[in-house]
Amino acid sequence: MKKSISHSVIGLFFAGLCSTTHAVEFKSTNADFINQAATFGVTQDNWDDAANAAATFPNAYQFTSHMQIVPTIKSWKQEWNYAPINLLELSASDLDGEHRLEVLLRDRLKNHSMVVLNRGKLVHQHFFNGYDLNQTHLQMSVTKSFTAMLAAISVAEGKLDMSQPIVSYLPELIDSGFEDATVQEVADMRSGIGVKFTQGKLWDDRMTEAQDWNGDSKYPNMRSIMDYAKLLDNHRPIGKVYDYLDINTELLGKVVEKVQGKPLAAVFAEKLWHKIDAENPARWMANRNGEVVASGGLNITTRDLARIGQVIVNGGKNFAGEQVLPVAFIESLIQGNDKVRHAWRQGKEFKLAKGWYQDQFRVLHIANGKGETYKVLAMVGIHGQILALDLESQTVIAMNSGFGDMEPPRMALMVFKQIIPAILDAMPVTGADVD
Template sequence: MKTIASILLLALPLALAHQAQAVEFKPLDNAFVQQSAAFGVTQDNWDHGAHAGVTFPNAYRFTPHMEISLPVDVNPREWPERPQALLQLTAADLDGEHSLEVLLRDRLKNHSMVVLNKGSLVHQHFWNGYGAGQTHLQMSVTKSFTSLLTSIAVAQGKLDMDRAIIQYLPELKGTGFEDATVQEVADMRSGIGVTFSEGKLWDDRMTEAQDWNGDSKYPDMRGVMDYANTLDNHRPIGKVYDYLDVNTELLGKVVEKVQGQPLAELLESQIWGKIGAQQPAKWMSNRNGEVVASGGLNMTTRDLAKVGEVIANKGVSQQGERVIPAEFIEALFQGDDKVRFAWQQGKESALATGWYKDQFRVLDIKGHKFIAMVGIHGQILVIEPKSQTVIAMNSGFGEMEPPRMAILIFQQIIPAILDKLAQDKA
């Protein structure tokens, strides 16, 4: 007769086979940093636009990072294929019409694009030495992932977005965040004031706290909370959409506080292990393992598309498992008067009718209303619920966010693809 102990020992390997691997801290890849320095690329300048074409697929190697593993028994379903000649479509640049291949490859320095429609793979390409199984820095697309983890905490009853942020992070008392709600922080309506460093869209003091360009040079900036405690208001709270990374960093801190776990572990257990991801993700961090909640995720373009597929399917995965709360996606897509008004006060209102809510943009362009996750230098995930279309792309454009790049992507290329797929009745 088998003893209870022997039965448990036999069952243990089976149980472990269905668990995710532990998130693992990976230190700086010194050998790669030295190899890069021989080509003039250093920790100080790896994120410069001139280097983005080669550094973004290798970004996590320039900083410490947390590796987010797959379930041991992962066996993701492959998409059925229904190829469409999307690169032969045309759209306009300032000098007239060109094929999407020319606009993407030659003018936007695109590395990859994966397009899904009604659950089928209709297009994928990988250029510039970038492969289907290779991760790519997503920059501010990361913000939307931090928000997805926030939505799960809300659905679990652990977080109230209408409460003041200091009720979760009392360390912020006396700062510009003191009177802002969690929702206002999530919507970039906190009213906080930040002075950008010259030639950048962020304050170097924050990226120093994140070891983004090597170990921090500021001894009093050992984490983003140290940085946040230096900030004050410069706009009315709740009234203006003002896009600042520190809002996302604090949103991530709130989630960690109510969940009692680091963001990387939450991403692995709540999202990555459920969407059918095919490769581990890398989340860049400082030396203490504090991830960059506003811009440090590295993942493959195909896995990015899988996240879009879940959103397009109202939060349910390929395997039929609820991943993202349906109520969150619906509220995001519908918006509200507060975010509509705030959008109109911001600079992005010139690009499109829309709003920014919960770290996502919702845009209405040329008859297409879609959700957009956006990162500088050309990182994009677009979801159009009506047509069940997902467009994931990664790029290495040489400037951060010039108007021409935004116009080409959002007013030309994306509408051309959505128009084409709207004609396909399959």
């Protein structure tokens, strides 16, 4: 069975490559880079340790195999108009009082870069930590939202019904803990599945071994993400509780591959990357079979992250006016529903803000300290990867960081309760122009 799964994956992978005319290319691990990193004590086994994040996240894809997705050159390619606002001079609070955002971002949150757009104009960008505007960065769980966008496109194309049981698309999951969950419940992290995290981590090492996240899998029976998924069982009522687990996203990606008939990286290239006027190649970390890490392996620049944010706040349309993302998908995210609101209240993130988690996005109600509340649509990854969107003011805040802890409450409170409200407060009122 293991052999047939591997051949199936590889066949799908190469068929997808042919269909995208070499826009997607499989790249093996970079032995030279790995040897160089080892002289500084960083190896394939520990590259993702929190202490190494500041140096490794800009180079994460070099520690694993990956799919390189090149951008296309469009005749309608358009640069952002520049309308600068000095956001780093704004202030916000930390535990010892107020400080400039430059201090809070660069020195305390280990921010590497930030790009802010307002109504289609570039109002701010900065690059710390040896960065420049062409440097890609590991997005970690921001990747999840990209996988969900590909699912939403599949729905709009009539290829996917999110209300159907996931086993109707992935029959390999019959007799697993996912058997009675719908695709939508999986996408909303309401599958009820149970996972025991490896000590000191926010994931199960058996899953990352199947993904070759830390080099070739040490388990001979763990060579595909499906090998891992079939081992899992339920531990919560299906549909009732928001429980954030990477395997849900991995299976959502497998559903997209099934209905589209090609690898996820090829779907990403065709349906998103080649339609948003991306400036640089994307590099999506993968295992030896070419299976990308749908829950956390995408490496892109902060400017290109901001570009997908601009598509969302623009009602799903790119610069050329082409509908890239379904309007119904964006509207559904912003509106939420009773099921996701109830599930959010049962989860630990309810302490951070009121809101919900739906289709691999968070919607957070964030107060600014002046009696006003912003409804922020957020894509979030550990160590400080953020795409925060305020659709009302059409503001896009894209940032990448290497904070030295995986999921500290202080980082979340600083970003969402202090920095993001300060930036949104500084945006021009409707119809105002920035000189």
